[in-house]
Amino acid sequence: MVNITVNSQIISVKEKTYILEAAKKQSIDIPALCWQPGLEPHGACRLCLVEIEKSGRKRMVTSCNYPVEEGLIVRTNTEEVVKTRKIIIELLLARCSTNKKIQELAEKYGVTESRFEKKEEDCILCGLCVRVCREIIGKEAIGFSGRGIYRKVTSPFEQPPQECIGCGSCAFLCPTGAIKIENGLNMRKIAEINCEIPLVFCQYCGRPIAPLRQIEFLKEKTSLPEDIFYTCAECKRKNYARRLIAMSSKR
Amino acid sequence: MKIKNSSELKNYYENLIIKTSKREKRTIVLSMGTCGIARGASDILNSIKKEVRKRKLHNRVEIRVTGCHGFCEVEPFLIIYPQGIFYCKLQPADVRQILMESIEKNNIIERLLYTDEKGKKIIKETDIPFYKKQMRLLLGSNRFIDPANIDDYIAQGGYQSLSYVLGNMQPEEVIEEIKKSGLRGRGGGGFPTGRKWELCRRAPEFPKYVICNADEGDPGAYMDRGLLEANPHSIIEGMIIGAYAIGSNYGYVYVRNEYPLAIHHLNIALQQARDYGFLGDDIMGKDFYFDIEMVKGGGAFVCGESTALIASIEGKPGEPRAKYIHTVEAGLYGKPTNINNVETWANVPLVIKNGWQRYSKIGTETSKGTKIFSLVGKIKNSGLIEVPMGITLKQIVFDIGGGIANSKRFKAIQTGGPSGGCLPEAHLDLPVDFDSLSEAGSMMGSGGMIVMDEDTCMVDVARYFVNFLKEESCGKCVPCREGLSAMFEILTRITEGNGKHEDMDLLEEISFAMKNGSLCALGTTASNPVFSTLKYFRDEYIAHIEKKRCPAGVCKNLVHYEIMSDACRGCGACLKICPVSAIQGEKKKPHSIDDTKCIRCGECFEVCKFSAVRRK
Numbered sequence: 001m002v003n004i005t006v007n008s009q010i011i012s013v014k015e016k017t018y019i020l021e022a023a024k025k026q027s028i029d030i031p032a033l034c035w036q037p038g039l040e041p042h043g044a045c046r047l048c049l050v051e052i053e054k055s056g057r058k059r060m061v062t063s064c065n066y067p068v069e070e071g072l073i074v075r076t077n078t079e080e081v082v083k084t085r086k087i088i089i090e091l092l093l094a095r096c097s098t099n100k101k102i103q104e105l106a107e108k109y110g111v112t113e114s115r116f117e118k119k120e121e122d123c124i125l126c127g128l129c130v131r132v133c134r135e136i137i138g139k140e141a142i143g144f145s146g147r148g149i150y151r152k153v154t155s156p157f158e159q160p161p162q163e164c165i166g167c168g169s170c171a172f173l174c175p176t177g178a179i180k181i182e183n184g185l186n187m188r189k190i191a192e193i194n195c196e197i198p199l200v201f202c203q204y205c206g207r208p209i210a211p212l213r214q215i216e217f218l219k220e221k222t223s224l225p226e227d228i229f230y231t232c233a234e235c236k237r238k239n240y241a242r243r244l245i246a247m248s249s250k251r
Numbered sequence: 252m253k254i255k256n257s258s259e260l261k262n263y264y265e266n267l268i269i270k271t272s273k274r275e276k277r278t279i280v281l282s283m284g285t286c287g288i289a290r291g292a293s294d295i296l297n298s299i300k301k302e303v304r305k306r307k308l309h310n311r312v313e314i315r316v317t318g319c320h321g322f323c324e325v326e327p328f329l330i331i332y333p334q335g336i337f338y339c340k341l342q343p344a345d346v347r348q349i350l351m352e353s354i355e356k357n358n359i360i361e362r363l364l365y366t367d368e369k370g371k372k373i374i375k376e377t378d379i380p381f382y383k384k385q386m387r388l389l390l391g392s393n394r395f396i397d398p399a400n401i402d403d404y405i406a407q408g409g410y411q412s413l414s415y416v417l418g419n420m421q422p423e424e425v426i427e428e429i430k431k432s433g434l435r436g437r438g439g440g441g442f443p444t445g446r447k448w449e450l451c452r453r454a455p456e457f458p459k460y461v462i463c464n465a466d467e468g469d470p471g472a473y474m475d476r477g478l479l480e481a482n483p484h485s486i487i488e489g490m491i492i493g494a495y496a497i498g499s500n501y502g503y504v505y506v507r508n509e510y511p512l513a514i515h516h517l518n519i520a521l522q523q524a525r526d527y528g529f530l531g532d533d534i535m536g537k538d539f540y541f542d543i544e545m546v547k548g549g550g551a552f553v554c555g556e557s558t559a560l561i562a563s564i565e566g567k568p569g570e571p572r573a574k575y576i577h578t579v580e581a582g583l584y585g586k587p588t589n590i591n592n593v594e595t596w597a598n599v600p601l602v603i604k605n606g607w608q609r610y611s612k613i614g615t616e617t618s619k620g621t622k623i624f625s626l627v628g629k630i631k632n633s634g635l636i637e638v639p640m641g642i643t644l645k646q647i648v649f650d651i652g653g654g655i656a657n658s659k660r661f662k663a664i665q666t667g668g669p670s671g672g673c674l675p676e677a678h679l680d681l682p683v684d685f686d687s688l689s690e691a692g693s694m695m696g697s698g699g700m701i702v703m704d705e706d707t708c709m710v711d712v713a714r715y716f717v718n719f720l721k722e723e724s725c726g727k728c729v730p731c732r733e734g735l736s737a738m739f740e741i742l743t744r745i746t747e748g749n750g751k752h753e754d755m756d757l758l759e760e761i762s763f764a765m766k767n768g769s770l771c772a773l774g775t776t777a778s779n780p781v782f783s784t785l786k787y788f789r790d791e792y793i794a795h796i797e798k799k800r801c802p803a804g805v806c807k808n809l810v811h812y813e814i815m816s817d818a819c820r821g822c823g824a825c826l827k828i829c830p831v832s833a834i835q836g837e838k839k840k841p842h843s844i845d846d847t848k849c850i851r852c853g854e855c856f857e858v859c860k861f862s863a864v865r866r867k
């Protein structure tokens with residue numbers, strides 16, 4: 001364990017944790033758009049900036065990827081930190097001037113209007129979608145393309161991604177709702193990443209269960225009986241209940 | 252043939268020297284870097300070969316093709332040794348006369364000599380003012396070296412530093428020597444090289460890697476290209492010494508794909524170094540393996556940043572990584588990695604050869620040795636220059652550069668590449684070293700130096716660099732990506748005459764957030780062009796915003812052309828050339844411009860022989 005001071009409060013945390021995690025445990029609020037527990041820090045949104053002091057020297061670092069050290073002093077709300085963060089938020093608000101989530105965040109941190117030219121993007125390029133796909137699902141269905149102001153999230157060569165299993169983790173983690181899932185009659189569609197995958201239907205009731213490739217993926221990863229994959233949650237419950245009743249009536 | 256120890260190298264060297272001293276042939280040295288070739292040096296070479304054949308001069312003359320010597324302004328040029336006669340701005344047709352007069356006979360052709368400021372003809376290269384004020388420790392030997400011939404490098408004392416190190420020094424001693432020399436990285440950051448090596452040596456993990464950063468993405472800068480093309484072995488020797496000191500067996504040179512000649516020369520040099528036993532197993536008889544692989548980069552500016560470069564070598568997208576751990580501890584493939592710039596590596600053999608005491612006599616208290624700059628822009632003598640640290644900007648611009656071209660006035664000098672700053676006339680006495688330049692709001696960078704004259708609009712300059720950076724950054728982090736994009740929009744509206752007074756504050760606020768908040772040094776320095784021009788040329792911003800005028804007459808929306816009736820002779824030249832028929836007037840009577848039709852192309856301004864068209 002190491003001891004650090006966050007906003008004059010001394011806390012004891014496990015080695016190798018990042019400042020942000022330590023602060024969150026103490027319910028100290030630091031905005032963090034591109035960070036999620038379980039994923040590698042990405043350091044892209046820069047909202048989690050804090051001031052640190054080490055042997056008398058002060059500097060600004062991003063708390064989501066700065067590992068704690070014994071004796072580290074952290075200040076999360078100095079004048080400089082607040083000013084820098086506000087400008088960054090204002091820049092984000094200009095990029096996503098119509099996005100609800102970003103508007104809410106901006107308001108929370110005291111930015112009501114952006115003085116920069118407004119655009120109507122939803123994606124903030126936080127990379128959560130790309131990372132969850134790579135680090136958790138183990139696929140590289142999506143990634144970034146272009147550089148500088150042309151950077152964007154997309155599938156390789158903007159073609160339907162071969163690796164995508166249609167699980168929707170990207171959409172689930174997206175902090176701004178930029179990635180949307182549409183379940184059609186037969187297909188799951190994730191337009192932002194050019195993905196369209198047939199759905200599998202429940203063998204009992206015919207309701208959609210999950211995209212075909214996701215089922216194949218799960219079959220590979222687990223050794224569960226085949227039957228399970230083609231039964232929806234509702235029917236699984238019903239089947240289970242039926243069996244239970246049958247069992248008890250035998251007794 | 253492998254050279255197995257220092258005495259074999261010494262013998263080999265002495266034999267080369269004896270061979271050259273016995274040679275009675277003259278040598279024609281032709282400077283053929285990318286710059287020389289662009290100016291027609293290949294045609295000169297072909298003519299020389301043809302004429303030598305025709306005149307049967309094989310026994311009397313030898314041709315040596317070298318890399319760039321630096322004086323790009325007067326290329327193509329050649330030098331005839333042993334006399335050292337320098338003929339410049341050549342045409343293929345001049346070759347015949349050169350061979351007849353200066354090879355077959357002993358005459359000098361006046362008209363091909365370099366003419367100095369005062370109209371004096373100068374015979375020898377070394378007497379030309381452009382070279383005289385420089386200190387060419389690295390570039391000086393370029394004229395003696397055919398980069399495709401390792402013997403030329405050895406004849407210049409090459410690989411003797413390596414030989415000395417392997418024969419007489421422990422790795423720690425090498426590091427100590429580099430530390431004491433005060434050598435600092437030439438790639439931009441100015442980090443003390445010896446300290447970096449020491450940190451890498453002390454890092455516990457293996458293997459360790461050394462990398463030569465030859466990405467050189469600054470527009471208009473070609474210091475590293477010049478070195479790679481002209482003297483690749485000096486870089487290789489530096490890397491081998493560094494690898495020995497650090498305890499590394501694997502080296503990489505990351506070079507941009509747009510440098511085909513540099514890549515070609517480096518490939519040849521690497522192979523020759525292997526053939527001679529300077530790379531590979533048991534280098535010079537010592538139990539030490541080291542080899543170098545070349546990696547070609549796609550050429551984004553941001554790929555020069557060390558962690559982006561490492562990602563790129565690993566085959567990942569070239570973007571900086573977000574980690575607070577130095578590459579000397581965890582770099583390429585997570586292993587300790589020491590990255591140095593091309594010029595830094597080339598300085599290493601020099602430090603060893605001279606010893607730290609002599610090396611550190613050159614330069615200032617905190618910046619030692621020489622620095623290569625590519626001096627370009629509105630300057631008389633553009634080219635690659637090498638100067639001792641601490642020389643003033645004024646000496647560079649006026650003594651070496653020969654002052655501003657076309658008798659214009661100096662306005663600013665931009666140093667440090669796209670994220671450097673613009674310094675005004677008042678700062679011309681500034682000594683050129685890492686710290687002075689940073690303090691003044693610019694930076695040393697890797698050595699780009701652009702001179703600007705009175706016809707340059709500083710707002711437009713800032714906009715140019717911001718435009719470059721917004722496309723060449725990686726786009727990963729918010730302050731840099733969105734900050735550059737917002738800055739570009741603001742600068743654009745100012746140059747178009749739609750600027751608002753608050754815009755200057757907005758620019759400063761964005762600068763502040765980018766400096767504090769960006770992920771890598773591209774973003775933290777990217778506001779320099781804006782910040783420095785706001786600081787030193789604020790009046791130009793104000794003129795654009797408040798008076799809707801561009802004082803330098805560059806921003807199209809803000810200039811107006813007008814014909815002064817007292818100077819106009821009514822010749823009609825402007826009337827004929829105007830592409831939109833905005834000019835009217837009868838012959839021999841003063842003409843006039845209809846400002847509402849005028850598209851500000853400036854054709855009338857250029858064409859008028861009587862300077863009657865005014866731009867304001």
Ligand SMILES: Cc1cc2nc3c(=O)[nH]c(=O)nc-3n(C[C@H](O)[C@H](O)[C@H](O)COP(=O)(O)O)c2cc1C
Pocket residue numbers: 435436437438439440441442444464465466467468469552553554555556557558590591592593595596697771772773
């Ligand atoms: C955006 C950016 C571009 C860079 N480009 C280069 C480059 O082209 N060449 C180079 O040697 N260093 C470049 N650097 C600096 C490198 O990150 C690194 O500091 C340098 O290669 C270290 O070598 P040195 O200590 O010998 O200077 C760049 C840095 C940044 C932030």
Ligand code: SF4
Pocket residue numbers: 122123124125126127128129130153170173174175176177178179
């Ligand atoms: S789509 Fe969503 S999760 Fe993916 S980078 Fe954009 S904002 Fe982040």
Ligand code: SF4
Pocket residue numbers: 553570571724725726727728729731732769770771772773774775
């Ligand atoms: S500062 Fe610019 S170049 Fe560096 S990581 Fe951020 S976006 Fe990329």
Ligand code: FES
Pocket residue numbers: 031032033034035042043044045046047048049062063064065
């Ligand atoms: S949460 Fe730290 S940079 Fe985004």
